[in-house]
Amino acid sequence: MVERLERLAAVEKNLPLLGFHFHTFHSLALAVTEDARGEDRLISDPVFHDRVVDSLLTKHPALGRLFGGEARPRALAGALRSSLRDLIDAGVSVADIEGVFGEELVKQPEERARLQALLDLCRGYESRLAQLRIASPSAVTRLAAE
Numbered sequence: 001m002v003e004r005l006e007r008l009a010a011v012e013k014n015l016p017l018l019g020f021h022f023h024t025f026h027s028l029a030l031a032v033t034e035d036a037r038g039e040d041r042l043i044s045d046p047v048f049h050d051r052v053v054d055s056l057l058t059k060h061p062a063l064g065r066l067f068g069g070e071a072r073p074r075a076l077a078g079a080l081r082s083s084l085r086d087l088i089d090a091g092v093s094v095a096d097i098e099g100v101f102g103e104e105l106v107k108q109p110e111e112r113a114r115l116q117a118l119l120d121l122c123r124g125y126e127s128r129l130a131q132l133r134i135a136s137p138s139a140v141t142r143l144a145a146e
Helices: 002-012 025-033 046-059 061-066 076-089 094-101 109-132 137-145
Strands: none
Touching (some): 046 061
């Protein structure tokens, strides 16, 4: 797509493009936040983030039991990480959900337990990344929006 945009601008519209950059939203966020991230490294490799989630499930057996039990599927960490990323990208605050909605959000006890486990996993995931001084792609997007 970038090549097509460059061609449209340079050849068909006869615009000078020396030093001109086309960005995706993510590459723009990376450029904007390059200095603001400090010492936090950006690791966007999904396998790394899947391993962080998988290690949290192993470290906290109660979470692991709610999400697949002892023989949890290999793809579970990726699916859960995708859900976590959706929550983080949407700007969902775990504390706000618990404080504002409490037990009113989900009435069924089993579903409430799964939602609470997902929120606990989200809290643990963000905490672990902070300990490792890793900026997730979602964190870069939030920082760019600020």
